[in-house]
Amino acid sequence: MPSITKHRHISTNFINLVLLLTVLSLLSPATEAQQHRLGIPSCPNTTTFTINSTYQANRDTLLPSLSSNVTRGVFFYNTTAGNSPDMVYGLFLCRGDISTSACQACVTYAATHISRRCPLDKTAVVWYEECFLRYSNRNIFSVVTETPTIYFLSGRSSIVTISEEDRFEKFVLKVINETIAMAESRPVKENIHEVQLLDLENEHSKETFSGKNWERSQEFPSIQLDILHAATNHFSDENKLGEGGFGPVYKGTLANGKEIAVKRLSRTSGQGLVEFKNEVLLIARLQHKNLVRLLGCCLEKNEKLLVYEFMPNRSLDVFLFDSNLATQLDWQKRFNIIKGIARGIMYLHEDSRLRIIHRDLKASNVLLDHKMNPKISDFGMARIFCEDINQANTNRVVGTYGYMAPEYAMEGLFSIKSDVFSFGVLLLEIISGKKNNGFHLAKRGESLLTFAWKLWSKGEGMELMDQLLVPSCVASEVLKCIHIGLLCVQEDPSDRPTMSSVIFMLASDGTIKLPHPTEPAFSVGRVVTKSIEPISREEVFSVNEITVSNFSPR
Numbered sequence: 199m200p201s202i203t204k205h206r207h208i209s210t211n212f213i214n215l216v217l218l219l220t221v222l223s224l225l226s227p228a229t230e231a232q233q234h235r236l237g238i239p240s241c242p243n244t245t246t247f248t249i250n251s252t253y254q255a256n257r258d259t260l261l262p263s264l265s266s267n268v269t270r271g272v273f274f275y276n277t278t279a280g281n282s283p284d285m286v287y288g289l290f291l292c293r294g295d296i297s298t299s300a301c302q303a304c305v306t307y308a309a310t311h312i313s314r315r316c317p318l319d320k321t322a323v324v325w326y327e328e329c330f331l332r333y334s335n336r337n338i339f340s341v342v343t344e345t346p347t348i349y350f351l352s353g354r355s356s357i358v359t360i361s362e363e364d365r366f367e368k369f370v371l372k373v374i375n376e377t378i379a380m381a382e383s384r385p386v387k388e389n390i391h392e393v394q395l396l397d398l399e400n401e402h403s404k405e406t407f408s409g410k411n412w413e414r415s416q417e418f419p420s421i422q423l424d425i426l427h428a429a430t431n432h433f434s435d436e437n438k439l440g441e442g443g444f445g446p447v448y449k450g451t452l453a454n455g456k457e458i459a460v461k462r463l464s465r466t467s468g469q470g471l472v473e474f475k476n477e478v479l480l481i482a483r484l485q486h487k488n489l490v491r492l493l494g495c496c497l498e499k500n501e502k503l504l505v506y507e508f509m510p511n512r513s514l515d516v517f518l519f520d521s522n523l524a525t526q527l528d529w530q531k532r533f534n535i536i537k538g539i540a541r542g543i544m545y546l547h548e549d550s551r552l553r554i555i556h557r558d559l560k561a562s563n564v565l566l567d568h569k570m571n572p573k574i575s576d577f578g579m580a581r582i583f584c585e586d587i588n589q590a591n592t593n594r595v596v597g598t599y600g601y602m603a604p605e606y607a608m609e610g611l612f613s614i615k616s617d618v619f620s621f622g623v624l625l626l627e628i629i630s631g632k633k634n635n636g637f638h639l640a641k642r643g644e645s646l647l648t649f650a651w652k653l654w655s656k657g658e659g660m661e662l663m664d665q666l667l668v669p670s671c672v673a674s675e676v677l678k679c680i681h682i683g684l685l686c687v688q689e690d691p692s693d694r695p696t697m698s699s700v701i702f703m704l705a706s707d708g709t710i711k712l713p714h715p716t717e718p719a720f721s722v723g724r725v726v727t728k729s730i731e732p733i734s735r736e737e738v739f740s741v742n743e744i745t746v747s748n749f750s751p752r
Contacts, residue, residue: 240323240346241316245335253320256280257333260288261309264331268292268302276339288333296328304329421505423498426450426460433462439512440562449508457508458493462501478504481577484550488542490565490575509573511566514628518561524631528670531570532628536679537704538572539564543621544697546580547614555581555612559620560601561627581612600635600645604689604719615691621700622686622718626650629679631664647687647718654680654715674708684715 247253260279267275268290276289290308292301308324308331316322321334323346332338429450430437439447445464451457481492496503514535517523527535539559546554556574563576603619605611623634626646634646644652650662659680660673667676682703688694693716695703703712 238325239312239315241319242321242346243319245320246318247320249318252280252284253286253335256284256286258313260286260333261313264288264290265302265306265309268298268305273301284335286333286335287338288331289338290329290331292329293327300328305331421494421496421503423496423501423503425452426496426503426505428453429458430460433460450505457510459506459508461504461506463503480552480554480580480582483552484546484554484577486542486545486550487571488538488573489545490573506575509565510568511570513562513575514564514566514572515561517566518628518631519633524664524666527570527666529667529672529676530670532667533672533675533679535564535566535570535572536625536628537701539574539621539624540697540701540704542572542574543617544701546574547617547697552582553614555614556617556620557581557606557612558598558601559617559624560598561624561633564624598635600633603691605691613691614696615694618686618694618697618700619691621697622683622694623647625679625683625686626662629664629667629676629683630662631666645718647684650680651684651715651718654684678703678706678708678712681712681715684718685713687718688716689719690716 247257256279260277263277263279264275267277273292273294273296274290276287278288279286290305292304296304304326308326308329312322312324312331312333315324321336323332324330427433429452430448433446433448437448437450439449439459441447445462448460448462449457450460478495481489485491490509491507492504493507494505496505511517517527543556543559546556554577556577557579558576559574563574565573565575567573599607601620601623603612603616606616623646627634630646630650632646637644637646637649650659653659653661659677662680663671663676682695682700686694686700703710
């Protein structure tokens with residue numbers, strides 16, 4: 199008889215199914231017979247085996263072993279049968295809200311069904327409302343894949359998918375709340391809620407956390423509190439990197455020498471808990487070289503901690519607004535920082551799996567690595583944006599005045615053009631070395647934006663430039679960046695370019711004629727979190743997504 203090898207770690211290759219089954223669990227249950235009729239097989243027919251072959255014997259051994267391993271509280275299992283080159287990999291997953299007997303019945307039926315419907319396939323998948331079963335001749339454990347994909351129809355004949363964002367987001371937030379409550383009352387090893395589990399057991403995770411400092415993972419590893427206490431010297435003041443709006447950030451060093459940054463949510467900040475949940479939901483799904491990388495989290499006792507890669511040069515504002523440190527930022531470094539920030543924002547707006555508006559882009563939220571490469575951080579205020587909506591409104595304005603677009607600060611309206619405005623402010627700050635916040639005090643009521651626009655309009659744009667840049671600057675690039683910055687801070691959102699247009703303009707060689715910017719909105723600075731009068735749901739706002747991509751040569 200072929201040998202069976204057992205594996206108990208969680209696989210990522212069926213995450214979409216986990217989410218789908220979660221949504222389906224909200225629907226009314228069908229009878230067992232109905233559930234079995236819902237079986238949907240996928241038989242690719244790309245590779246097949248011959249009758250009575252070694253591979254068939256291994257598959258026929260593996261399938262019954264899956265159902266026999268359904269036990270109380272264990273609704274996921276994976277295993278292998280046989281040896282290479284005829285090894286068969288198999289797994290099953292049951293919905294978390296059904297009984298052990300229902301899970302076993304579903305997996306047993308699936309094992310029979312899949313061998314009958316895909317008799318000679320070396321790889322196959324079958325879905326039911328209550329369970330999922332898969333086998334393959336390739337290693338499918340710890341491998342992310344999004345295909346094949348299926349849709350289920352509910353009793354109302356409507357397609358059930360996880361695109362029901364409001365419903366899904368409420369469910370995820372409910373899970374996080376339950377996880378926090380469980381984490382505060384259970385031993386460390388039990389601090390994982392059995393919902394939406396992923397397997398990040400790969401070489402990177404092992405290297406980062408030495409293979410034993412992280413537990414069964416969710417979107418990313420959960421790190422034990424005592425590990426972080428030791429890494430940060432019990433969150434000592436000597437290790438404090440700074441104080442954010444919702445708590446301090448500490449530098450830490452793990453036992454293997456790896457440096458980390460730990461954001462510690464203030465225990466008295468009820469508002470900060472919302473931002474914590476938001477950041478957990480968003481940043482784990484984002485991967486870009488100009489976004490800070492989240493390594494893990496900790497939810498133990500009363501602590502709520504996020505662990506990031508450590509940025510040795512801290513944040514952009516530390517260098518930009520310090521007369522001594524600013525000398526380290528020559529023009530080439532500043533120009534590279536500008537381009538890197540633009541690429542990061544374009545990824546959020548256009549290239550990521552989710553369309554995201556950051557809503558708090560500013561110099562202190564741009565971190566710098568050891569080569570001065572920029573990485574956007576702090577996604578606590580970010581919002582997912584639907585692709586078919588151009589503009590939305592909120593009755594809770596959060597962010598920093600001076601970086602906030604006027605339509606957002608005054609009316610609570612936000613769109614991707616809100617981030618474009620913030621980027622324009624940041625670009626002008628990088629060139630001038632001056633903060634927009636407080637600039638009006640030194641310039642008789644003028645903001646940095648209106649000051650820059652007046653200089654540019656008079657043909658004196660180089661007067662805006664930080665004098666520390668004189669030895670290293672390229673005048674044409676400086677003037678181009680000022681021009682782009684002024685296009686980004688125009689008062690009408692429809693006049694502002696998209697970030698893809700910004701990147702195109704930044705890369706242009708000077709032969710492209712840029713549009714003439716209108717005078718920017720007046721803007722002064724202070725940190726704000728305020729409520730405004732809510733706008734009725736029926737009052738829909740729409741903006742023409744006008745870009746500046748139609749350029750003409752000089």
